[in-house]
Amino acid sequence: MAALPILYSFRRCPYAIRARLALSHAGVAVALREVDLKRKPAELLAVSPRATVPVLVTETGDVLTQSLDIMHWALVQASNTDWLQRGDGATTRQLVNANDGDFKHWLDRYKYPERHPDRAQAAYRDEAVRCLIEPLEAALLASGHLGGGGPCWGDAAVFPFVRQFAAVDAAWWAQAPWPATQGWLTRWLDSALFAACMHKYPVWQPGDGPQRFPG
Numbered sequence: 001m002a003a004l005p006i007l008y009s010f011r012r013c014p015y016a017i018r019a020r021l022a023l024s025h026a027g028v029a030v031a032l033r034e035v036d037l038k039r040k041p042a043e044l045l046a047v048s049p050r051a052t053v054p055v056l057v058t059e060t061g062d063v064l065t066q067s068l069d070i071m072h073w074a075l076v077q078a079s080n081t082d083w084l085q086r087g088d089g090a091t092t093r094q095l096v097n098a099n100d101g102d103f104k105h106w107l108d109r110y111k112y113p114e115r116h117p118d119r120a121q122a123a124y125r126d127e128a129v130r131c132l133i134e135p136l137e138a139a140l141l142a143s144g145h146l147g148g149g150g151p152c153w154g155d156a157a158v159f160p161f162v163r164q165f166a167a168v169d170a171a172w173w174a175q176a177p178w179p180a181t182q183g184w185l186t187r188w189l190d191s192a193l194f195a196a197c198m199h200k201y202p203v204w205q206p207g208d209g210p211q212r213f214p215g
């Protein structure tokens with residue numbers, strides 16, 4: 001069997017989740033190496049000194065250190081080009097940029113207000129709502145997906161972060177006034193694709209055989 005591309009991953013990391021969603025949707029197999037972020041393996045540090053996850057090492061030795069690049073790398077190889085074609089709009093790109101920029105900034109403060117005591121937790125939540133949840137709701141109201149007739153890479157890129165946002169205070173999220181986003185999040189959480197991506201793998205050790213993903 002030819003060597004598989006290697007994916008360094010961390011189960012709960014939203015960037016790694018979006019990469020695994022794209023790999024799984026594309027049906028592109030990799031050897032998954034689950035990383036303990038407190039004890040990063042030397043093999044990961046050797047290919048990516050910053051050693052954030054996910055990192056993908058292709059069969060030819062190219063190293064991709066950005067989750068959106070890994071998504072794109074996987075999706076261009078897929079026989080079904082739906083996630084790329086449907087995600088070709090400016091709104092999708094703007095929402096992903098907002099997610100990875102301002103929303104992530106405020107999400108971190110909303111999740112860990114004790115580390116950022118200069119403002120109240122609800123103020124951080126309001127900022128996050130303004131920069132992503134409200135525009136996401138407007139985009140999803142039309143068809144229930146950023147991709148229009150079905151999901152696209154943008155839905156998969158944003159969903160793991162909205163999942164974290166909603167989980168900070170599930171009771172508050174349940175009564176919040178964004179039915180399109182709430183329904184969209186529930187559909188992603190209940191999807192077989194997400195379940196397959198959240199399978200628990202033991203932390204990778206040098207010498208382990210390849211852990212094929214998707215399984």
Ligand SMILES: N[C@@H](CCC(=O)N[C@@H](CS)C(=O)NCC(=O)O)C(=O)O
Pocket residue numbers: 010012013014015016037051052053054065066067068
């Ligand atoms: N821009 C990167 C960000 C990846 C990232 O920040 N991942 C976090 C985990 S969620 C990480 O690896 N942090 C490094 C660390 O905790 O040492 C991407 O899109 O892949």
